[in-house]
Amino acid sequence: MIPLAFLQANPLGDVLNNTEWAFPLAECFHIVFFAVAIGSIMMVDLRLLGLAFQRLSPAELVRDTWVYTLVGLVVTVTAGMALFVSDPRMYLFDRWFRIKVALLLAAILYNYTVHSKVAMAGSSKAVGAIVGAISVLLWISVVAGGVFVSLMLI
Amino acid sequence: MSLYSICDSIENIGIFTYVRETPWVYPIILSGHLICIAVFGGMILMTDLRLLGVGLKDKTVAEVVGGLRPFKRIGFVVMVTCGLLLAGSEATQYYQNPYFWTKMTLLVLVGVHALVFKPTVYDHPEELDKSPVLPARAKAAAVLSLILWVSIPVCGRLIAYYEPEKDKAPQTAARHSDSTPVK
Numbered sequence: 001m002i003p004l005a006f007l008q009a010n011p012l013g014d015v016l017n018n019t020e021w022a023f024p025l026a027e028c029f030h031i032v033f034f035a036v037a038i039g040s041i042m043m044v045d046l047r048l049l050g051l052a053f054q055r056l057s058p059a060e061l062v063r064d065t066w067v068y069t070l071v072g073l074v075v076t077v078t079a080g081m082a083l084f085v086s087d088p089r090m091y092l093f094d095r096w097f098r099i100k101v102a103l104l105l106a107a108i109l110y111n112y113t114v115h116s117k118v119a120m121a122g123s124s125k126a127v128g129a130i131v132g133a134i135s136v137l138l139w140i141s142v143v144a145g146g147v148f149v150s151l152m153l154i
Numbered sequence: 155m156s157l158y159s160i161c162d163s164i165e166n167i168g169i170f171t172y173v174r175e176t177p178w179v180y181p182i183i184l185s186g187h188l189i190c191i192a193v194f195g196g197m198i199l200m201t202d203l204r205l206l207g208v209g210l211k212d213k214t215v216a217e218v219v220g221g222l223r224p225f226k227r228i229g230f231v232v233m234v235t236c237g238l239l240l241a242g243s244e245a246t247q248y249y250q251n252p253y254f255w256t257k258m259t260l261l262v263l264v265g266v267h268a269l270v271f272k273p274t275v276y277d278h279p280e281e282l283d284k285s286p287v288l289p290a291r292a293k294a295a296a297v298l299s300l301i302l303w304v305s306i307p308v309c310g311r312l313i314a315y316y317e318p319e320k321d322k323a324p325q326t327a328a329r330h331s332d333s334t335p336v337k
Contacts, residue, residue: 032304035192035195038193039198039199043197056217068209140189140192143192153181
């Protein structure tokens with residue numbers, strides 16, 4: 001376990017706190033790349049829900065989009081970690097931050113287990129729709145959780 | 155009638171006061187705005203990558219453009235509605251914010267982009283699929299779209315960082331009230 005005091009005093013945190021541009025820059029990367037990650041996942045979800053790309057299989061869409069999902073997630077999470085180290089103590093004790101991270105971990109886990117398995121293997125329409133709907137709800141709640149963190153709500 | 159008083163009137167319209175002053179309403183609408191960025195913004199970027207010939211190459215342009223069009227439209231309408239509610243509820247703050255005006259300018263450019271490229275690119279994706287190489291106008295549309303749609307959320311985020319000259323508006327108001335007794 002990394003001591004909180006060390007995290008709190010980390011040099012990256014100093015850059016984020018003591019320059020005018022670093023924190024907003026990290027936020028901009030966070031936002032643009034979560035759009036890439038979630039937008040690409042939504043394409044698969046729309047297919048699973050039977051709302052778009054009817055002529056293509058969900059598996060084909062996963063094969064086309066997984067790289068964008070992965071790059072999007074990696075950049076978003078990296079930028080998010082940079083935001084986090086600007087003030088680890090504040091975030092760790094923030095209720096919304098904890099909720100958001102729990103939702104994010106659930107969403108990532110879901111995406112790379114149930115979601116990709118069902119999309120790749122093919123399934124009945126009903127199962128696909130349920131799996132797609134859960135994915136949409138998970139990712140939407142992650143974004144909302146992030147907004148609540150950023151507004152520093154109590 | 156000054157711009158400030160116009161914005162002040164806008165801000166005091168019932169719906170905007172409601173958004174500003176009711177607990178949880180502002181964060182929920184902001185969440186809606188950001189969720190649309192995730193869903194709709196991401197799809198724009200995917201479309202652009204296809205037009206550039208970089209991504210989704212197994213799919214035809216027609217499949218990507220046509221498949222995503224209705225969702226991008228719905229997302230755009232919800233996103234703009236949320237954005238108007240947010241901006242209107244803080245109109246007196248926003249009108250003096252350069253990032254807000256930069257963002258509005260970029261949105262106008264999105265309209266120009268649509269006027270220019272809709273007839274030549276987006277309305278005829280099948281023709282783009284027929285040509286052996288993606289025509290330059292499709293790539294130009296994609297590059298400009300990418301620049302616009304990355305800049306817009308960036309400006310949106312930066313709106314929150316602009317600190318107006320302290321109490322600019324009240325000062326103006328104070329100056330008016332100061333001058334009244336002299337008259």
